Amino acid sequence: MLNHQQIPEGHAFVEPRDVETARGLIAAAESLDIDPAVVKTQQGGYLAPVEVVEAWEGGDDTVVTTADDLATGGADGEEGDERPSKSSDKQSWVDFAKTQGYDEAEDLTKSQLIERYGATE
Numbered sequence: 001m002l003n004h005q006q007i008p009e010g011h012a013f014v015e016p017r018d019v020e021t022a023r024g025l026i027a028a029a030e031s032l033d034i035d036p037a038v039v040k041t042q043q044g045g046y047l048a049p050v051e052v053v054e055a056w057e058g059g060d061d062t063v064v065t066t067a068d069d070l071a072t073g074g075a076d077g078e079e080g081d082e083r084p085s086k087s088s089d090k091q092s093w094v095d096f097a098k099t100q101g102y103d104e105a106e107d108l109t110k111s112q113l114i115e116r117y118g119a120t121e
Helices: 019-031 050-055 067-072 090-099 110-117
Strands: 011-015 040-042 045-049 063-066
Touching (some): 011 019, 019 045, 019 050, 063 067, 090 110
Antiparallel strands (some): 011 063, 040 045
């Protein structure tokens, strides 16, 4: 999974990774006359340019995350909880992930959460 340091500027990570999301993002790219190959499959979702994501109307379960969202605490533009350190317990990571809109965080291991969101030192 990507963490905030791996989401390139101008791109977004889109969840879930399913056929509906893939087709929607590819159709959005084509509607903008952008090569659909810009939509890249990742573990758990897709990486696509922000303009493609904004052109697509995702479903109710869609979660869109940019590097800026993670760095500032959330996609809603408000200051979020501070990212836990690597030494924090798993529950701290689960709580942080939930503030980022990831309700299934309890299903991930602490290592997966750290990989997904990056850690403060």
